Amino acid sequence: MIIVMQLEATEAQIQEVVDLIRENGLEPLVLPGEDRVAIGIPATLSSDKRATLEAVLINHEGVSKVTQTSRPYKLASLEFQRKRTEVKVKNVTIGQGHFVVMAGPCSVESYEQFRLAADMVKATGVTVLRGGAFKPRTSPYAFQGLQLEGLKIIQQVGIETGLVTISEVMSGDMVPLVAEYVDILQIGARSMQNFPLLIEAGKSGKPVFLKRGPSSSIDEFLLAAEYLLAQGNPNVILCERGVLPIDKSYTRNTLDLSAIPVLKEHSHLPVIADPSHGTGVAKYVAPMAKAALVAGADGIMVEMHPFPKHALSDGAQALTPDQFAQLMSEIKNLAGHVGVKMG
Ligand code: PEP
Ligand code: MN
Secondary structure: EEEOOOOOOHHHHHHHHHHHHHHHOOOOEEEEEEOOOOEOOOOOOOOHOOOHHHHHHHHOOOOOOOOOOOOOOOOEEOOOOOOOOOOEEOOOOEEEEEEEEEEEEEEEEHHHHHHHHHHHHHHOOOEEOOEEEEOOOOOOOOOOOOOOOHHHHHHHHHHHHHHEEEEEEHHHHHHHHHHOOOOOEEOOOHHHHHHHHHHHHHHHHHOEEEOOOOOOOHHHHHHHHHHHHHOOOOEEEEEOOOOOOOOOOOOOEEOOOHHHHHOOOHEOEEEOOOOOHHHOHHHHHHHHHHHHHHHHOOOEEEEEOHHHHOOOOHHOOOOOHHHHHHHHHHHHHHHHHHHEOOO
């Protein structure tokens, strides 16, 4: 529910509405607007309670109108927060008007491999370096990542290159450890509805990069983001990384490009597209990356490996350094046409 105050509503009237909501056992959220204040109630109310409260509020002095939010998520919605979120991490801004490229290998495999990858992506203008230390693998026999050693490599390479770093955290109890070594916590597609993890990541206050589950609806995705926001962490970045494909023999996933404008219409959070996991095939990464830019994404996450054939994970979707450099020059060119700033 959102209570829109009149243009001329006084501070005292706003406070009375806030008090009245609290007296009803609810926590109001004051939403200052350009010319008037709105007060949101981020809760799901029973229809009885909603009707009673609405009747009281609409007759309250200083109230212009009471509207019902049309979606189950509140803090993540553009109805609740009209100003789009910009997530600032060191010298990088993610959101509104900045097209950010996050790139690097799927997994951190050694200091040498990661440093080489970092130098290569940095040379093309990338500002955020990705690399998994804890890897969610379908098979327990597959490479699970270098884990703590991987985190140490990420931190060291981040310091040496000045790149902002991002890496996945797979469980709530690991949040403090991963948060100590990396700049942005990634919550993987498989963990999108790991609610204890979302709560811990929310509490950490660190920027969180939330990937959409392969079979999650937009509502489920934004409700997962809501868990992070509800912990008081505003630094949330959404990532569309593909949903289950109808035909797995061509692509690993189907990058849901339409999710980009949909998420931008309904949420104030930045949206990044991941065409690497979104297709699973290196040759399809560039066209989908460019399509994501045109569709309004705030950036892309792309896997690049110095030697994809030797990659310990996701080699089939990794771009070679040359392919990646080519993609970056096309992206920069396209960004100019679309009118977005790189960086
Ligand atoms: C990844 O980014 O390395 C990853 C495992 O992605 P996803 O969670 O989207 O599968
Ligand atoms: Mn990967």
